[in-house]
Amino acid sequence: MASSFARILSSKRKVGILSLVGAGSLTVGFFLNREQHVNAGAHVRRIYPASAEYPDLRKHNNCMASHLTPAVYAKLCDKTTPNGYTLDLAIQTGVDNPGHPFIKTVGMVAGDEESYEVFADIFNSVIKERHNGYDPCNMKHPTDLDSSKIRGGQFDAKYVLSSRVRTGRSIRGLSLPPACTRAERREVERVVIDALAGLKGDLAGKYYSLTLMNEQEQQQLIDDHFLFDKPVSPLLTCAGMARDWPDARGIWHNNEKTFLVWVNEEDHTRVISMEKGGNMKRVFERFCRGLQEVERLIQEKGWEFMWNERLGYILTCPSNLGTGLRAGVHVTLPRLSKDPRFPKILDNLRLQKRGTGGVDTAAVGNTFDISNLDRLGQSEVQLVQTVIDGLNYLIECEKKLERGQDIKIPAPISQFK
Amino acid sequence: MPFGNTHNNFKLNYSVEDEFPDLTKHNNHMAKVLTQEMYAKLRDKQTPTGFTVDDVIQTGVDNPGHPFIMTVGCVAGDEESYEVFKDLLDPVISDRHGGYKATDKHKTDLNFENLKGGDDLDPNYVLSSRVRTGRSIKGYALPPHNSRGERRAVEKLSVEALNSLDGEFKGKYYPLKSMTDAEQEQLIADHFLFDKPVSPLLLGAGMARDWPDARGIWHNENKTFLVWVNEEDHLRVISMQKGGNMKEVFKRFCVGLQRIEEIFKKHNHGFMWNQHLGFILTCPSNLGTGLRGGVHVKLPKLSTHAKFEEILNRLRLQKRGTGGVDTASVGGVFDISNADRIGSSEVDQVQCVVDGVKLMVEMEKKLEKGESIDSMIPAQK
Numbered sequence: 001m002a003s004s005f006a007r008i009l010s011s012k013r014k015v016g017i018l019s020l021v022g023a024g025s026l027t028v029g030f031f032l033n034r035e036q037h038v039n040a041g042a043h044v045r046r047i048y049p050a051s052a053e054y055p056d057l058r059k060h061n062n063c064m065a066s067h068l069t070p071a072v073y074a075k076l077c078d079k080t081t082p083n084g085y086t087l088d089l090a091i092q093t094g095v096d097n098p099g100h101p102f103i104k105t106v107g108m109v110a111g112d113e114e115s116y117e118v119f120a121d122i123f124n125s126v127i128k129e130r131h132n133g134y135d136p137c138n139m140k141h142p143t144d145l146d147s148s149k150i151r152g153g154q155f156d157a158k159y160v161l162s163s164r165v166r167t168g169r170s171i172r173g174l175s176l177p178p179a180c181t182r183a184e185r186r187e188v189e190r191v192v193i194d195a196l197a198g199l200k201g202d203l204a205g206k207y208y209s210l211t212l213m214n215e216q217e218q219q220q221l222i223d224d225h226f227l228f229d230k231p232v233s234p235l236l237t238c239a240g241m242a243r244d245w246p247d248a249r250g251i252w253h254n255n256e257k258t259f260l261v262w263v264n265e266e267d268h269t270r271v272i273s274m275e276k277g278g279n280m281k282r283v284f285e286r287f288c289r290g291l292q293e294v295e296r297l298i299q300e301k302g303w304e305f306m307w308n309e310r311l312g313y314i315l316t317c318p319s320n321l322g323t324g325l326r327a328g329v330h331v332t333l334p335r336l337s338k339d340p341r342f343p344k345i346l347d348n349l350r351l352q353k354r355g356t357g358g359v360d361t362a363a364v365g366n367t368f369d370i371s372n373l374d375r376l377g378q379s380e381v382q383l384v385q386t387v388i389d390g391l392n393y394l395i396e397c398e399k400k401l402e403r404g405q406d407i408k409i410p411a412p413i414s415q416f417k
Numbered sequence: 418m419p420f421g422n423t424h425n426n427f428k429l430n431y432s433v434e435d436e437f438p439d440l441t442k443h444n445n446h447m448a449k450v451l452t453q454e455m456y457a458k459l460r461d462k463q464t465p466t467g468f469t470v471d472d473v474i475q476t477g478v479d480n481p482g483h484p485f486i487m488t489v490g491c492v493a494g495d496e497e498s499y500e501v502f503k504d505l506l507d508p509v510i511s512d513r514h515g516g517y518k519a520t521d522k523h524k525t526d527l528n529f530e531n532l533k534g535g536d537d538l539d540p541n542y543v544l545s546s547r548v549r550t551g552r553s554i555k556g557y558a559l560p561p562h563n564s565r566g567e568r569r570a571v572e573k574l575s576v577e578a579l580n581s582l583d584g585e586f587k588g589k590y591y592p593l594k595s596m597t598d599a600e601q602e603q604l605i606a607d608h609f610l611f612d613k614p615v616s617p618l619l620l621g622a623g624m625a626r627d628w629p630d631a632r633g634i635w636h637n638e639n640k641t642f643l644v645w646v647n648e649e650d651h652l653r654v655i656s657m658q659k660g661g662n663m664k665e666v667f668k669r670f671c672v673g674l675q676r677i678e679e680i681f682k683k684h685n686h687g688f689m690w691n692q693h694l695g696f697i698l699t700c701p702s703n704l705g706t707g708l709r710g711g712v713h714v715k716l717p718k719l720s721t722h723a724k725f726e727e728i729l730n731r732l733r734l735q736k737r738g739t740g741g742v743d744t745a746s747v748g749g750v751f752d753i754s755n756a757d758r759i760g761s762s763e764v765d766q767v768q769c770v771v772d773g774v775k776l777m778v779e780m781e782k783k784l785e786k787g788e789s790i791d792s793m794i795p796a797q798k
Contacts (some may be wrong), residue, residue: 048566056594056630083423088564095627179424181471182438183431211439235621244478247439265606 062107085111111179155278322376445490468494494562526762538661705759717749
């Protein structure tokens with residue numbers, strides 16, 4: 001497939017890059033090279049043939065293991081991205097974590113934007129499987145952050161306890177958490193908090209660096225459920241994402257505590273808009289506004305987000321490509337949740353349920369976290385609308401069951417609109 | 418984690434200040450030695466296999482340490498690491514090994530006949546005896562850095578060497594990834610099975626990558642000679658038995674090691690060794706002999722004596738719980754072993770254990786009779 005990967009860099013960004021360069025014209029040339037086609041870099045040092053290096057994936061159950069054949073491995077194993085990221089690095093997390101019979105993890109990560117190009121032969125298959133058939137070779141991903149298009153989205157607080165939308169953003173030109181150097185990570189922090197400092201009005205807020213925060217600040221962040229910890233999941237630690245912890249990691253939030261940004265956790269940034277109650281429309285409006293403001297602010301300094309037409313927003317894990325968006329609510333559905341048709345209803349509405357602790361947790365009482373299943377192939381507006389429409393249906397079902405009426409399983413909605 | 422050479426060159430585009438790790442809250446040997454100037458000098462270097470200074474220190478950056486326990490905080494990725502990064506590693510070695518200088522020479526002595534005594538430790542007190550060390554196979558990168566292909570090659574060569582042993586050393590290899598449930602149960606019951614490392618010290622150095630590929634356990638039929646393949650080092654070699662006959666344990670240890678070494682040499686892959694550092698292992702704490710010779714010994718009275726720590730110190734011994742490093746003693750039984758690794762030979766170190774334990778058992782007996790042990794307290798060795 002064609003891999004021309006032209007990246008537009010603003011003139012100010014070039015100034016930014018060159019100012020990082022120390023002595024030596026060699027390094028200048030290295031950077032200018034990156035503007036053109038992706039350089040499937042220098043060759044990796046190899047003493048053994050690919051067959052001797054091919055991982056033993058016979059007991060593995062993750063997307064990477066399902067698609068990394070010896071032939072694909074042999075083709076890609078001695079390539080590197082311009083920054084030096086390799087296939088072995090990308091798949092290490094999947095080799096080290098064979099997976100679970102019930103839960104199929106992705107099993108690989110990107111070290112930088114170019115990983116998705118240089119290792120497209122494996123990433124595209126993984127993306128296709130994870131994103132239910134989305135084919136990066138011949139499909140385009142729509143991006144739409146115009147929250148005015150949302151219809152409805154204000155739910156009965158009797159059922160919906162809280163609403164939340166999250167995504168991630170990566171800063172173009174800097175390596176991602178599995179591969180970034182300490183200097184790059186610190187640069188991400190500088191760029192992001194510089195931009196966040198420019199937010200005003202209801203978005204004005206403050207940054208709390210993990211290395212510098214005092215006990216009180218830490219306790220407050222814990223009480224607000226904002227503090228993130230050093231990753232313990234081997235899925236993340238095996239990919240090198242916890243290196244140098246807690247250097248250049250931190251949490252920013254607005255004074256109203258409704259807009260929150262994590263810096264340098266699993267992605268360069270994770271952006272979260274949230275509030276108690278059922279006003280998903282307002283949560284999404286703030287989400288879009290905040291994201292667009294931040295983007296404007298970083299662009300003023302010559303930076304931009306990683307994004308392309310094929311894959312949408314570029315994040316560390318292939319599961320978060322496209323919109324990287326998870327829009328969800330905590331909702332109580334005491335009757336519906338006990339109905340045997342509940343899973344099928346969710347499925348057809350293209351929603352997923354989680355416990356109130358987030359991914360891989362159990363529900364408490366009858367309260368569930370309900371959010372969109374899909375990430376790639378539909379826009380932000382489309383996915384949030386899906387959640388809103390779906391929730392309306394679920395709440396209708398609950399009300400029907402309250403009145404002793406029967407409910408119906410809805411027809412499955414189409415995945416790619 | 419091992420990045421390619423390209424990645425290190427890319428890093429050089431950033432200033433030293435921007436790349437230098439924040440070690441202000443750290444308490445390990447690496448953090449005490451590494452200055453920004455030193456980092457600046459070493460950052461553009463790499464060993465022939467591509468190991469860089471950031472690879473060396475990553476585990477120490479990720480594990481700030483403990484106020485009471487001083488960890489090493491750095492590892493070698495290959496034999497040449499100790500040369501290329503000597504500016505950092507020599508001072509770390511000196512701090513860890515009681516002032517061992519960059520110009521010092523290490524003595525290797527695996528002649529078991531040079532050990533005096535050791536066959537008469539009272540089995541009423543000394544429950545078991547054990548000697549372990551590690552060996553690295555020349556020409557291969559070490560566990561923090563090796564690729565799957567390299568690790569498999571080490572396994573293949575090691576298994577070939579071990580399977581050619583005969584007599585009391587005749588044994589069998591159990592690869593971790595294909596052992597049966599029954600074999601696993603038996604190895605656990607024998608206390609032979611090692612597990613995937615959980616210590617962040619090891620994980621931070623990339624030693625658990627690709628687990629359990631090319632890892633395994635070999636032991637002889639008598640279950641007195643055991644070899645771990647590709648755990649924290651290429652090989653960990655253990656000789657052990659119940660009771661107090663350290664002499665026999667050490668003899669088996671020396672003979673077994675020398676037999677294995679001969680076979681590796683025939684394949685042009687002898688053990689990593691040099692005159693200054695002795696046997697080269699992954700962690701600088703295990704250089705020299707890499708030897709820990711110890712016993713499980715009952716010292717309920719002596720261990721509560723006010724001078725216990727000082728006695729151990731003077732005898733150049735250390736205590737651990739019966740679960741090994743960082744565990745507590747159970748029922749007054751302690752694991753007592755040599756404190757030193759480099760600057761004295763294998764015979765010297767096991768001699769320390771033999772003489773020291775013999776003395777401590779006598780002290781214990783005295784204390785049982787209600788007598789004082791003040792006159793027995795040894796001078797500093």
